[in-house]
Amino acid sequence: MPEAGHPLRPAYSLYRWYWRSLDWLFPPRCGGCDQPGRRWCDDCRVKVRRISEPICSRCGNPINNGLTCRSCVDIPPKYTALRSYAEFEGVVRTALHRLKYRRDVSLGEALAEPLIGYFASLGWEIGLVVPVPLGRARLKERGYNQADLIAKPLALASGARYSRSGLVRIRETESQVGLNIIQRRENVAEAFYGNRALVASKKVLVIDDVTTTGATISACADALQNAGAAAVYGLTLARAVSRKEP
Numbered sequence: 354m355p356e357a358g359h360p361l362r363p364a365y366s367l368y369r370w371y372w373r374s375l376d377w378l379f380p381p382r383c384g385g386c387d388q389p390g391r392r393w394c395d396d397c398r399v400k401v402r403r404i405s406e407p408i409c410s411r412c413g414n415p416i417n418n419g420l421t422c423r424s425c426v427d428i429p430p431k432y433t434a435l436r437s438y439a440e441f442e443g444v445v446r447t448a449l450h451r452l453k454y455r456r457d458v459s460l461g462e463a464l465a466e467p468l469i470g471y472f473a474s475l476g477w478e479i480g481l482v483v484p485v486p487l488g489r490a491r492l493k494e495r496g497y498n499q500a501d502l503i504a505k506p507l508a509l510a511s512g513a514r515y516s517r518s519g520l521v522r523i524r525e526t527e528s529q530v531g532l533n534i535i536q537r538r539e540n541v542a543e544a545f546y547g548n549r550a551l552v553a554s555k556k557v558l559v560i561d562d563v564t565t566t567g568a569t570i571s572a573c574a575d576a577l578q579n580a581g582a583a584a585v586y587g588l589t590l591a592r593a594v595s596r597k598e599p
């Protein structure tokens with residue numbers, strides 16, 4: 354939910370009402386535990402493992418000491434800051450897998466709800482929200498972009514403008530699994546293009562479902578800045594946390 358005590362914006366209320374009316378027609382099961390009744394049940398909500406402080410002020414990864422992690426000092430990312438709501442494990446991992454690969458599209462709005470509250474707590478001033486785009490072939494194959502399903506309700510709830518075409522993927526990228534941070538950055542370098550007419554002089558928030566090293570968000574930030582964005586922030590629902598961070 355957005356900040357306590359604040360009424361929901363009408364566009365966001367309408368969007369929620371749309372998904373809730375579909376629940377009435379097609380009774381949902383929970384994305385985390387598969388129990389019938391709700392898309393994201395109370396049991397799963399309390400099982401979510403939040404990213405705990407201390408974290409790097411730049412990339413948001415857990416660190417043991419200092420303000421910024423070694424990786425952000427060595428190769429500063431292109432974004433101003435990146436944050437994630439939860440660790441990519443347990444019920445969150447199950448739900449995101451279901452959203453991405455099992456066409457459980459109504460999970461986007463349900464999972465966006467806690468992210469909206471977290472976003473409000475960050476105090477970022479954002480003019481435009483964009484999802485990390487899929488390539489044209491992958492979008493056609495999947496039929497939807499899971500990042501879009503999370504980003505749209507967040508934009509509606511925050512009152513920022515929303516654009517699916519502010520950022521375009523101009524080349525498909527290989528799976529990032531098994532690559533280190535340098536290889537990941539090379540893998541996604543110049544994979545995106547920012548639409549100057551939409552993003553110039555705006556503070557842009559890039560949304561994705563999950564991040565590991567932030568390489569994709571950094572490549573998005575690079576493209577948006579080349580197109581004249583004033584600043585770029587990143588927010589993901591989940592983050593694969595390495596517990597070996599020095």
Ligand SMILES: [Zn+2]
Nearest residue numbers: 383386394397
């Ligand atoms: Zn559940």
Ligand SMILES: [Zn+2]
Nearest residue numbers: 409412422425
């Ligand atoms: Zn960092």
